[in-house]
Amino acid sequence: MSSPDESHPMFVTTNKDVLVYHVAWIPPTDYSWRLNFAGVISDRKSGTAGLGFILRDENGIFKAGCAEPLSNCDNIVTAELTALCHGLEVAMNQGVEYLEIEGDCGIVFEVLHYKIEVISPGIEKIISRCLNFLEAFRHAKITQVPVPRNMAANKMASIGSGEREAIYWSNTPPPEISEIVVADVIGRWVSVSEV
Secondary structure (H helix, E strand, O other): OOOOOOOOOOEEEOOOOEEEEEOOOOOOOOOOEEEEEEEEEEEOOOOEEEEEEEEEOOOOOEEEEEEEEEOOOOOHHHHHHHHHHHHHHHHHHOOOOEEEEEEOOHHHHHHHOOOOOOOOHHHHHHHHHHHHHHOOOOEEEEEEOOHHHHHHHHHHHHHHHOOOOOEEEEOOOOHHHHHHHHHHHHOEEEEHHHO
């Protein structure tokens, strides 16, 4: 399907679903960069998991990203918070002062906003590190977003779960991430239920 224009609708009905043309990239405020983070549990029994994050400037240009495996991790909150922590550290090391942070895991936001009690000392330690990193920025805003707005980070986490060690990219993302980053800016067809 092509992108919508004056002669094409913004909604398309298929025999299974209603699709909407969705542009995921909403520019951050002036001078802010955006950090998207994600974690994935690929095998709960073995504790195989991955984390990923992507850092873009205010124009949507890829600046840095990471796909990293996590071992002995059967908890999505741990995977997600570890991704956030790594992403914050990289953003800080890049000299970013204004940062907008996005993720799609609701329970992580409940933990970060103290809506649910954390019972794991390991998670408390990661939260403490995240909060310390957040203090290094002049301004940081963290927001929960729908999955289509976090596809690049989710793909990074998926890649990470299949690797043996962390892979970092600077300025040029891997091809599968590049495709998502471009689609974030120009738009893609997604199910209405995903937006």
